[in-house]
Amino acid sequence: MTINSKSTKAEILAAYKELDKQKKSLESQLKNSPKVNPITNKNTTQDIVRKSIPTVNINSNSTKGISNTIQALAEIQSSFGGAVSNLSEHLIVEATQLETVRNAITLEKLELIELHKLEKVTESTIDDLIKKYQADSKKFAEELNQQQESDRQEIETLKQAWAKEKETHSRFVKTRNEEYRKAQQREKEEYEYNLDLTRDLDEEEYNQQTKLRQQELESSRKILEKQWQEKEAEIAKLEQEYSTAQEKVVAFEEQLRAKIKQANEEGKGIGNYQAKIKADLRAKEIQGETRNYQLRIDSLEQTIEHQESRIRKLSQQLDASLQQVQDLAVKAIEGSSNRNSFEAMKAIAMEQAKTQSKGK
Incomplete structure (x- = not known):
């Protein structure tokens, strides 16, 4: 071996x-x-x-x-x-x-x-150990079988408990969903009933409020148009003043040339010295007046530009206000906003009126 x-x-x-x-x-x-x-x-x-x-x-x-x-x-x-x-x-x-x-x-x-x-x-030690090992193996196998059987029974019990719990949970979920669906259906029916009832009861009052809102909207529109016309008149006046100032400048330039010519002619008769002094003084006076008119013209041009800018802004605000008024009117007519829409529309109109008053 x-x-x-x-x-x-x-x-x-x-x-x-x-x-x-x-x-x-x-x-x-x-x-x-x-x-x-x-x-x-x-x-x-x-x-x-x-x-x-x-x-x-x-x-x-x-x-x-x-x-x-x-x-x-x-x-x-x-x-x-x-x-x-x-x-x-x-x-x-x-x-x-x-x-x-x-x-x-x-x-x-x-x-x-x-x-x-x-x-x-000793000579019997190996045999004793083998016997002990066999006995321990047999004992361990028996214990393992018992433990496996116990675990199998426990797992089977847990499976049955889980199946029962799952079935109970399924019934609970089904019942809860059914109750929720019924509650939703009841709430929907109650809401539709109350909505129909409210529409029937408030239809006449709603028509009156709608008419009143339309009147107030029309009044607000007229106020805005009046303010717009006033602004246009003010701009036309400024343009007229600007045109007059330009005419005066042209007239002063012609007058300046005439005065210079006259001063030259007078200087020939009176004397070169006195004529020169008078011509210089008159030229300075005319130059000062010309500068004054030019400053006025520049100021008027700036004012006109400022007014045109304000007009553009007011036009945009007017368009936005009219659009908001139209949107609110549509919502009011459709019955989606009721009293809140009217209050919001009224507040916007008042705010626009205040803005126009401050712009003056």
């Missing part, structure tokens, strides 16, 4: 027992075999021949036979020496293997003692 690092304890023990049996057999054979002394001189062969062959009378006729016998004995001696040498080598190998096995057995015994907390290892 071959022993290696992967061999089990049972295999090692069986190999040990087999080697021990072989050892005892070899020892018995060695004890029973005759002792052989080493050959130390040249007379060994002759001694063996003397001991092995009976004494006979040698004559010339038997010399050749004796020589053949001696040669045969020498060959036997050589073969016997080789056999003894091989046997010695074999015994040395067996002894070495036996020592290795003994060391391995010693290590295994130490491991068994340490692993299983044993006091000592």
Whole structure:
């Protein structure tokens, strides 16, 4: 049996027992075999021949036979020496293997003692450990089966409980959804009923309020149009003033040229010095008046630009207000905003009126 690092304890023990049996057999054979002394001189062969062959009378006729016998004995001696040498080598190998096995057995015994907390290892220790292992395995298998059966029953119980809980939850959800649907249906019917009732009861009042709102919207529109006309009149007046100022500037320029010409003519009659002084003074006066008129023209142009900008803004505000008024009127007519729409529309109209008043 071959022993290696992967061999089990049972295999090692069986190999040990087999080697021990072989050892005892070899020892018995060695004890029973005759002792052989080493050959130390040249007379060994002759001694063996003397001991092995009976004494006979040698004559010339038997010399050749004796020589053949001696040669045969020498060959036997050589073969016997080789056999003894091989046997010695074999015994040395067996002894070495036996020592290795003994060391391995010693290590295994130490491991068994340490692993299983044993006091000592005997021949029955392995059998006892195997029996104990089998008993423990059987016990563990029984406990495992019991635990598996217990777990299976527990899982089955949990499955049944879960199925029951799931069914209960499904019934609860179904009942809740049905109640919610009925409640929604009742609320919808009540809302539609109240809405129809409110429309029927307030139709006349709603028509009156709508008429009043339209009147107020018309009044607001007229106020805005009046403000717009006033702004247009104011702008027209400013344009007229601007045109007048331009005409005056042109007239002053012509007057300036005439005065200069007149001053030149008068200077010829009165004197160059006095004419020059008067011409310079008059030119400065005309230049000052021209500058004054030019400043007025610039101021009027800025005023006109400012008014045009305000007119554009007012136009945008008016368009936005009219759009809001129209939207609110539509909502009011459709009945979606009721009193809140009217109040919002009225507030917008008042805000626009205030804005126009501040713009003046």
